[in-house]
Amino acid sequence: xxxxxxxxxxxxxxxxxxxxxxxxxxxxxxxxxxxxxxxxxxxxxxxxxxxxxxxxxxxxxxxxxxxxxxxxxxxxxxxxxxxxxxxxxxxxxxxxxxxxxxxxxxxxxxxxxxxxxxxxxxxxxxxxxxxxxxxxxxxxxxxx
Numbered sequence: 472x473x474x475x476x477x478x479x480x481x482x483x484x485x486x487x488x489x490x491x492x493x494x495x496x497x498x499x500x501x502x503x504x505x506x507x508x509x510x511x512x513x514x515x516x517x518x519x520x521x522x523x524x525x526x527x528x529x530x531x532x533x534x535x536x537x538x539x540x541x542x543x544x545x546x547x548x549x550x551x552x553x554x555x556x557x558x559x560x561x562x563x564x565x566x567x568x569x570x571x572x573x574x575x576x577x578x579x580x581x582x583x584x585x586x587x588x589x590x591x592x593x594x595x596x597x598x599x600x601x602x603x604x605x606x607x608x609x610x611x612x613x614x615x
Contacts, residue, residue: 521560532604
């Protein structure tokens with residue numbers, strides 16, 4: 472029975488131990504967005520072509536000008552498209568393994584996929600939160 476490679480196991484441990492806000496900060500980079508010198512494998516399955524995109528920087532809605540928030544919205548939409556492509560790539564890898572997929576590969580690829588979905592959700596929630604903050608700021612400024 473094959474086991475997860477050390478790089479894949481480290482990836483999952485790091486991803487699971489990171490607080491949700493860390494994935495949103497520009498300083499935090501998800502292991503697949505910038506692979507190390509060695510290729511990333513999940514139980515001998517190379518998933519480098521499925522690398523996750525770099526998350527966009529989302530400005531504070533309480534402080535940023537409208538143009539910066541609009542630009543961030545475009546970056547979030549581009550990120551969503553790129554992340555959907557990465558998730559589809561992982562699905563393709565799973566499908567290509569078919570009945571030959573090992574439990575370790577299935578578990579590792581599923582965890583990787585789920586991590587991508589969580590990142591995608593956090594970015595969307597963060598952006599929506601900043602839009603709400605921007606609208607609240609506008610309402611407060613117009614009532615003054």
